[in-house]
Amino acid sequence: MIWIQFAILLVAILIGARMKGIGLGVMGMVALMIFVFVFRMAPADPPIDVMLIILSVVSTAATLQAAGGMEYMVRLAEKVLRSKPSLIVLIAPLTTFVFSVFAGTAHITYSLLPIIAEVSTKKRIRPERALSISVIASHLAVTASPISAATAALVSILGGAISLPQVIMVSIPACLVGILCGVAVCWKKGVELERDPVFLEKMKDPEFAKSIDLDTSASREPLKPGAKTAVAIFGLAVLLIVMVGAFPKMLPTFEPGHANLAINNLGNIKMAAMIELIMLSAAAAIMIFTKTTAESVSKASLFTAGAVAVISVFGVVWMSATFMQTNQAIIESALGNMVRSAPWTFSIAIFLLSMLLFSQAATTQALAPLGLALGISPAHLVAMFPGANGDFVLPGYPTLLAAINFDRTGSTHIGKFLVNHSFMIPGLVAVGMSVAAGFFFASILL
Template identity: 60%
Template sequence: MFWIEFAVLLGMILIGSQMKGIGLGVMGLVGLFLFIFIFKMKPTDPPIDVMLIIMSIVTTAATLQASGGLDYLVSLAEKIIRSNPSNITFIAPFTVYFLCLFAGTAHIVYSLLPIISEVSAKKRIRPERPLSISVIASHLALTGSPMSAATAALVVVLAYQGALVDIMMICIPASIIGLLVGCFSVFKKGVELDKDPIFIEKMKDPVFAKSMEADTENTQVQLKPGAKTSVVIFSIAIVLIVIAGAFPSLVPSFEPGVKTLAIAADGSLTMVTIISVVTLTASAAMMLITKTSTADVTKASLFNSMASAVVSVFGVVWMSSTFMNSNSDIIQTALGGIVSEYPWTFAIAVFIMGVLMFSQAATTKTMMPLGIALGLPPSSLIAIFPAVNSDFVLPGYPTLLAAINFDRTGSTKIGKYVINHSFNVPGVVAIGVAIMVGFLLGTFLM
């Protein structure tokens, strides 16, 4: 029966990922329907905590976007990328990483991909190199950003004071080292652009050749009046969340009692409460001070993406947690021994689930409680955390497709066998190194 139920779980995830958008969520609820009414499984609680965090964080990021703050950040990143085009394979991914680390979303990379492609092509550096590792950098930044839903989900799962600081302290330096090694892995990837037969053929077109020589540098973008102010407010929100995580004694506490979504059993505020209140207060401050209308916020592309993310997490996590809970004895018996002796092997399971789920937050909420049930310490779970970024393996994620489309030279592509695309080598290398460094840091820092 276990394997039939497991086949249903995988089937719903695979069908949902092909449908894209809210497909993962609705197919997750189809799977839950089958689990409850056909297999008689007892449903777990829905992932309300992660859904609230996604709503709060994405609304605040959308407010930053509507007020012009994201445009301002992108303009700064563009100046950095254009400042040293010869080293774009290293400069671009680190610029993307720190920008996404600050903003808590990978979607900001869309604005930088055409710049990376253009600058590298004009320098005759194969665009595949900086584009592929920059996309990986945008994903890797989410596992460590205090403003990402994935990091917030892990904080909720770990459920101990100081978890956010531990995650940042281990995952950020581990990811930076992993990203650096990932840059070296693509530094000489493929033939040089001026020797690429596809590019040579494209250059025979006079229009294309002229566009490769045209100077589009330093195109001035008109920023909104409150752009810089919104970035300052957003920064203050990040600082407040980190302080609350690092110094819980500064946060109000109440009488111990029954654990709720808002208050822990010891009377302290949960991170769901802290993140929701701080981020949405910052969103309100941005709207009031910069005179950004609520209509502009709801029209922002980030805000529109929130509905898809919430529905996806709602369905697929609820289905997966119900399956895991109903089969916990079988799973722990099968994995308990090897995971206890070799904690890093759990990273393989997390990586595989991340490939299927296309969501770092959903993968975190689904797999990390299983890691706790298997007896893994917090330091190991934090070290393994970057494995949730495996959504690049199947080339259907929007950031990958955008990078392929923005590369007019044709060097960034999907291979004949689908999975042999431009992003797999840098992705596996960067994440693998980040996990190894994370385990090393965990032994010294925790």
């Protein structure tokens, strides 16, 4: 019976992935309906915390975008990227990593990818090299960000055994090691641009050749007056979240035994609730001090992306959690001995599920509780956390498609066999080395 249920789960995910947008979420609900009414499976708890974190963080990021703060950050990044064009393959992924860690989402890279492609092309460095590892770096940043839904989900599931600052103390250096290894394999990836037959064919078009070297950096509107203020407020909010995680005694405590979505059984405020409170308060501060309207926030592209993410996580995580809850004894029996003798093998399961779910938060919410049930230590789960970045394997994630579209030379591509695309090798190397480095840093820091 479990194999029939698993087949339904896979079919729902595959169809949802092809539908794109909210497809994963709605198809997850269809599968959940079948689980409940056909197989009489009791629904698990819906992922309310993860959904609320995504909604609050992305809403605040959208407020930052509407106030001009994102544009200001992009211009800062552009200065960095243009400062050493010959090192674009190294500087670009480090820049996207830092910005995505700060924003808590990989969606900020949409504004950076065309700059990376332009700088690479003008220097006649194959854009595929910088673009591929930059996209992977932005994904790894989600598992290194103190305000991402994935990180908050992991901290919540670990139940105080490991704090937020401890998680990012391991994940940030581990992911940086993985990114640098990815840079190494991308440094000479593919033929040189000036010998690429696709690029040479495009250069025969005079208009294309002229546009390649056209300077686009000067043709910009002035920054909005409150852009820098918005970035400062957002930065203070991120810092406050890290401080709260490091010093939980700063928070008020309440009478034990009255747990709810915001308070645990000990009467302490949950980390997820604090992220939601601080982020949305920061959004209000940005709106007040920069005179940003609520209407402009709702029209921001990040706000739409957040809505899609919430629906997707709602359906696919609820479906997966129900499957795991119902079949937990069978799964534990099948994986138990292997995982207990070699805990790192559980990272393979995390990676494989993330390939299908296209979400670090959804993967963490679905598998971290199973890891604890299998006896994996919290420190090892933190080490494996970067393994939740398998969303590049099937080239349907928006950041991958954006990078392909922004590369006008045609060097960044999807191969004939779908999985032999530009992001596969740097992604496998970066994620694999991040997990390996995660075990090293966890052993000395946790």
